[in-house]
Amino acid sequence: MGWVLVGALVIGAGFAGAGAWHGHRVEAHPLRAVRSGQRLVAVVVGTDDPKAVAGKPFGGPKVMMRAQLVEYQLGGRTVQAGGAVVVLAPAAAWRAVLPGQRVEFRGKVSPPWRPDLTVAVLRAEGAPIAIDPAPWWQRVAGRVRRDFAEAAQRTLPADSAGLLPGLVIGDTSHLTEHVQKNFEESDLTHLTAVSGANVTILLGVVLVSMRALTVDPRFGAAAAALALVMFVILARPSPSVLRAAVMGAVALLGMCTGRRKQALPALCTAVIGLLAWSPNLAVDAGFALSVLATAGLIVIAPDWSEWLIMHGWWRIPAEAFAVAAAAFVVTTPLVIAMSGHLSLVAILVNMLVEPVIAPITVLGAAVAIFACLWSPAATLVLHCTTPPMWWLLTVSDRAGALGASITLPTGTRSGLIAAVLCTLVLFALRPARRPPVGETPDG
Incomplete structure (x- = not known):
């Protein structure tokens, strides 16, 4: 334990010194x-x-x-x-x-x-x-993004055509004002940014496909790594995309292994590595939200899901509600501090749309590939996205029409008050620890 504390102090001192140096260089810039x-x-x-x-x-x-x-x-x-x-x-x-x-x-x-x-x-x-x-890879990525957007505009209604590229690769250049307003009102804007969820879904599909084909696990891991590199290039290798790639990989590790003791150190290592690579992430709100949401997925959601299943919930809705609720609770203080916006239906809305995000992501990735190779195949897959896209847009439209959001003061004070309240909620809702097998609650 002593060495852990010493290591934390050394790393903290190192980052503090590096941060001061970078800040000085910016202030002294010509x-x-x-x-x-x-x-x-x-x-x-x-x-x-x-x-x-x-x-x-x-x-x-x-x-x-x-x-x-x-x-x-x-x-x-x-x-x-x-x-x-x-x-x-x-x-x-x-x-x-x-x-x-x-x-x-x-x-x-x-x-x-x-x-x-x-x-x-x-x-x-x-x-x-x-x-x-x-660079040639950016030109290729630009062509794929352009062909993807054009194929969607030819086949889908305006709202769906503008939203689909945003859901898959974070391209919001064609997002309609109506959809953007509904997403902001119902706390769904995180879906139109490249996040760890995109990476987790795509890597999960690759790994499951490799396992179904009885491919050697090493080749499966290599295929997942290749898919990750291709996705990062397509979505642009900016700090936010690389952060999403790392966080998505960590979340996938936690879900695939079911070993939070391994996933938490992996998350901490990812945070330290990303901050060392790009110190600017230390003041990036998207980075903070991504870390908090990933931590909530690893630490809180599994216990809440298990508790709900034990109390009669079906597994799928229990897991969907636990993920949405955990992400909402841990990120709310920062959201309030930044925007002063609090949606009263955020958990329900995210729970309702969660089942269609994975199909949309997978089908959209297929469209991105087919759009620059064979247009009829892209059109066929785009038609398959119509039902889940209709559901997502319908839920966001109904939620946006409710006006069920509260405007609160922004700033550090509001964020701290919200953090205290969310901590109390987490403490009150923590599942009771079950005694070991063969042991009664009384000992």
Whole structure:
């Protein structure tokens, strides 16, 4: 126990020192000395797809893209400096930019929007001056994503066509405003972001298929690893996607082995490794929510599910309710602190839609493959997605129409109060420990 404590202190001190060093580098970055509104010519490499943002506050349709700064020209001087930046640009000219592309453009400097390791926000003025080709794997991934979206738009209604790519690979560029509003109202927005659930479902299908074909377990593991790499490339290897891949693999480990004593150290190792690889995740809300949800799945959900089964619930609804309730309870404090939004029907809604998420994910992955190989097969599989997509959209529409959400104050105080209340709920609902076989409760 003493060595564990010493190790925790050493790791904590190491991360504290590394965090202070990264923070100092950002504060000392040359761009921080440039006054807001100053024009310059910047060269960046995109790290994620451009995402649409509300155009009204920014004077027209805009996209936001995270990127790594390569250099910038200011006052006849070229400064070569790295660092994470956010590019805000006109949607029409920047929508087709792919991750990995080197882009040169004119723009203005603005302060960062969030207290993270972002150096600055660069507001692009017009189209890029020059764009280099993206790496071949990003071009392939871009073609697959484009063919997937086009096949869905040709075959499915507008709401389903915009939602399906978001559910499978996190592509929300065609998501309709109506569906987005319903998902926000009913706490289903996590379904349109690449999460550990996507990875868990896909890896689970691969492993089960390999087992059904009586393939050597080593080849099955290799096939699952290959599928994971392909999915990460398709969904873009950004920090959020890699975090989802690691968390999904950890969750799958916990569910496949049923050994939480192994899954918990794996989760801790994954968190430490991800923070070492990308310190910016320490202030990433998505990362925190993913870790909490995975921990709830491993630690809380199995006991709650077993308790419900012992009290007469069928296994499938018991497991669905336990997963939804555990994820809701452990993530609610952070959600309230960030957004002040609390849905009163979140557990029920997530429980109702949970059975169709796996079929949609698997069928959608098949569509993504067939869309660029053989269009008729993609169309056939898309028709198979119609019933589960109808159910998901119907539940979200009915839940959104209820208006069963509460607006609370945001901030640390609200989050801490919610955390205390959720802790009391967890303590009150903890299942009673059963005595060992052959031993009475009295001992």
